[in-house]
Amino acid sequence: MNFTRTLFPLSMLLLSGCVVGPDYQKPDAVLPAKFSESKATSGENVALNPWWEAFRDKRLNGLVHQGMAENLSVRQALERIEAAEANVVVAGAGGLPSIGASADASASGQDGSYLRRTSTTGASHSESKSISGGASVSWLLDFFGQYRRSKEAASASLDAAYDDVGVARLAYLSDLVSSYVNARYYQEALALNRKNLESRRETLKLTNEIKEAGAASSLDVLQTEGLVNQTLADLPALETGFHQAANHIATLLGVPAATITSSLTKGAAQPMPRYSTRTGVPADLIRNRPDIRAAERRLQAATAQIGVAEADLYPSIELGGSIGASRNFNAVTGSLSSWSFGPSLTLPIFSGGALQAQVKVARSEAEQQYLTWKSTVLNAVEEVENAQTALIRDGQTVAALRKVVNSYEQTLNLARESYRGGASTILDVLDAERNVASARLSLASAIRQLARDYVALNVAIGGGAEIGAATVASK
Template identity: 85%
Template sequence: MRFARTLLPLSMLLLSGCVVGPDYATPEAALPAKFSESKAVSAGKVTLNPWWESFRDRRLNDLVHQGMGENLTVLQALERITAAEADVIIAGAGALPSINASAAATASGQDGSYLRRTSGRDSSSSKSLNAGASASWLLDFFGQYQRAKEAAHASLDAAYDDVNVARLAYLSDLVSSYINARYYQEALALSRKNLESRRETLKLTNEIKEAGAASSLDVLQVEGLVNQTLADLPGLETGFHQAANHIATLLGVPASTITGSLTKGAAQPMPRYSTKVGIPADLIRNRPDIRAAERRLQAATASIGVAEADLYPSIELGGSIGATRNFTNAATGNLTSWSFGPSLVLPIFNGGALKARVEVARSQAEQQYLAWKQTVLQAVEEVENAQTALIRDGQTVAALRKVVQSYEQTLNLARESYRGGASTILDVLDAERNVATARLSLAAAIRQLARDYVALNVAIGGGAEIGAPAASQ
């Protein structure tokens, strides 16, 4: 009676079924109502926003769309979706019955003189055919496979989000590399323009020297400036070719394949409109890395239930049926056998390993929560930094445009003054250097401004889902 009183509650618990482990709850993070330099207005869903089109550069647009389906990093991420989908099938298969069939045929015999003396026969032989089937079904009373399937589905969703993370990285790298290529082309054009200007100064100095108003030292100083400009050109050409080669690699084609189409040159990319940054809460919806981190947290939470299910008894229903047909020299016969019944496995002593696995699963879930929180905070930091840089670098570009204008006017005045004998060649050389430095500084500032615009749009998750596959349901 005491055994029956103990067994009855356990049987009722097993038959009723339950799912052990914590249920997943969406994590929360304390975020400010707005970014420091923008209004508290949501930007909505920006993952389908083709922000690179604001540069109004047709060649850039063509390159972006060309590489959408060719970038090797994105293709690798897409392939990982296939593996994650297979994991979902594997996780769900454990809760389903398993059926196996088998068949075998054997033949045996004996030869020897002993048989001839005792029975008068030279040999004896037998043959047999065997066929059978077996089935088993592990009853998932504690939700082990349900939790495993939940974890697999969450990992599959994370794989889809990882594709969008790869797309953002591709967009950032490609557009930034294109900006770099156009910068080096602009720097080359400016350097050649500076070279032409300095050669004019050298020509003027030689004319003044012939008139007896300039010395050989003046000529040598100008020649040094001309040669310095010539020395700067190869480095800029190298920068352009390296940027073009990297664009080719991002498009999944051999290096230098794109160089010819970019050689013609174009204006430096400049964004034509501002970015709606939105609020920090938008990042949780729009940033694929945040969504992927959350899905991994969900998978880790479900894995706790898988580990806890091992602490409880398990019941497996199993059965088999087999048929054998024997052929011998003396007779032929059939034999059929079958079996069916449940088996109970109750963990009693395992040295604490099962409980330790639960603690490991809980710790891994906590690590995933901390990783999610860190991802959120880093996303907010990236938006703040990019927005601050975009605003300040825009001010820098506006100021440098005025600097270039001032120095160009100064150079014209210095040449006229030098031609009239009111100033020295040093004044002209200083003006030449100032103009060259200001022009290149302006080009570099425009490049940085464009890259700030790229960084800001990538930081808010802009364009992450353009051309992306639909996530699993």
């Protein structure tokens, strides 16, 4: 008997160290040593890099910092952290003893009267009062690590929730800065079209003067007027584009649409990045990209869930006990107490294959999470490669278009002088007008694309994912 009492606690102690299911191993990804158009030099942690300051635009800087604590997507991601933290508590509570208590009191009685045949009235009365209470305790012994694996999964999911905030912050930065770039582009396009309009009105005035002198026809005047009216027709669409971009910026800042428009109405130069971006090497993305880290944490959570499912295949023992007391104030003895304590064993003998199927489901979900992680890594590498390639070549396009604009502006001046002298027709001037207008708008569009490529590249490497984290968390 003494041997059994000694062996049983010892066996329980040994079993308590057994945790079923695979232990998590960090996944490996075969990545190239460098990006195709950069040096094989590992970069620093870019999570705190305020890359948008390279535009040297104070208004943009103010909008970015204003929205860090107000963007609704970021705040939703922060709320999911609260839920994930609560899930960690829930998962850990399962392996702890559960204690409960109860109490009740009651009173009952009877009142009645009756009339005897002798007209003598009688009455009866009875009353009973009682009170009882009790406490119970139960503890499911986690011999095979079911609750430890559950807590491991919940903790990994919590880490993923924190990384999801970084993902939301990057999406916010990309959307806000790109929208600001669009707004300034539309303002620049409007300014260029108004400049073109002024130039074409001068050409129309010149054509009318030459017609009065008898050297131009009504057809020349009508063609010139058509170009003026076409320029006027292009203005409303550009104004619409500006207002839509400004309204979207307001939404990203968590304020009603159109509240930002007035502050952006005063135009500014198109944003142009003032320095290049160090992309590092592909392996840096695993450290810097919050979506990759979140995918890995979810892989860890899914791996832990395999252990939870496997634990259900094994017996479980629950220790339980209760104690109770009651008192009947009308009874002779007055009170009664009882207690019980002991283990209960549950054996999963037959479940129709459901438990084994749950293990297969958990393993399949873990494999899916691994594939998701791998896909996320490869997509991140592709995004960096694409953005870097576009940034380099769009920079070349901008440089070439500046020369094109300069050439066409000189051509327009020469065409006007030639038209005044009668050496060319109005068609030469109108063609030169069209070429200048088209080249100027192409340049503005190329500058916008260059800025957007710069945004895409910095977001692709995870730049700025943790800026404002302390400010947002304090809200």
